[in-house]
Amino acid sequence: MRGLRRSFTFFMGLTLLVMATGLLGCGSYKKNASGLGGGSSYQKESGAGCGTFSEWLPQGAVIVIDAGHGGIDGGVSGKATGVKESDLNLAVAKKIKSLFQAAGFSVVMTRADEGGLYGSTERGFKLRDLNARRSMIQAAAPTLLLSVHMNYYPPGGRRGAQVFYQKGSIAGRALSVAVQSELNRLSERPYSALCGDYYLLRNLPVAACLIECGFLSDREEEKLLISEDYQAQISYAAFKGSISYLFFAAQGGRE
DSSP, X not given: OHHHHHHHHHHHHHXXXXXXXTOOOSOOEXXXXXXXXXXXXXXXXXXXXOOOHHHHSOTTOEEEEEEOOBTTBOOOBOTTTXXXXXXXXHHHHHHHXXXXXXXXXXXXXXXXXXXXXXXXXXXXXXXXXXXXXHHHHHHHOOSEEEEEEEEOOTTOOOOSOEEEEETTOHHHHHHHHHHHHHHGGGOSSOOOOEEEOOTTTTTOSSEEEEEEEEETTSHHHHHHHTOHHHHHHHHHHHHHHHHHHHHHHHTTSOO
């Protein structure tokens, strides 16, 4: 496990350094079975030459990161520790923000602290909260939106991250598939991106997805989700999948 963390931290830092200097190429990365300290490492795969990162970065690109819940709406709670979903959502969202900012993107957070966006705790606060988030998203006119959540399945027996998109959104589906592909690397139980009807994502003219980072109903996964190391891995997977989508979109949808 220590070897895995060292390899992951090194790779993430190296990638961000390369991106910051505008030298990121188009090759993808695959995880090797063994690496430093007996853990996993990453190796760049071959890819068509396509210039530097700055050459295909959408001009004025803005990323909106939505940390779900907040304030009196704590979301679901961890079965073992009672940790609030809203706190974990914010922790992961901040890590994703740091990755995008280091890569040169402008980032907007719908919430940057523990509070909610409902204004008042009177009846209807949840809808007011969602409407406030939608207003922020629309005002930011983002290139893409990532909404961060934690999952819960009362009967238990489910683990892993899963990504959802608004039914009928072609861009949302493409983004979700790319992010899901990266998140599946962290789990032995891979999922497919799924569509549904989500108030926050409804009628948004941008690529948007909702990321359920894992199940707080599973005690073992809860231990992972409260870990800074695992949060960093989840965040990097969301970031890397988003970058893959953005590059694909910048090429006009060409492989």
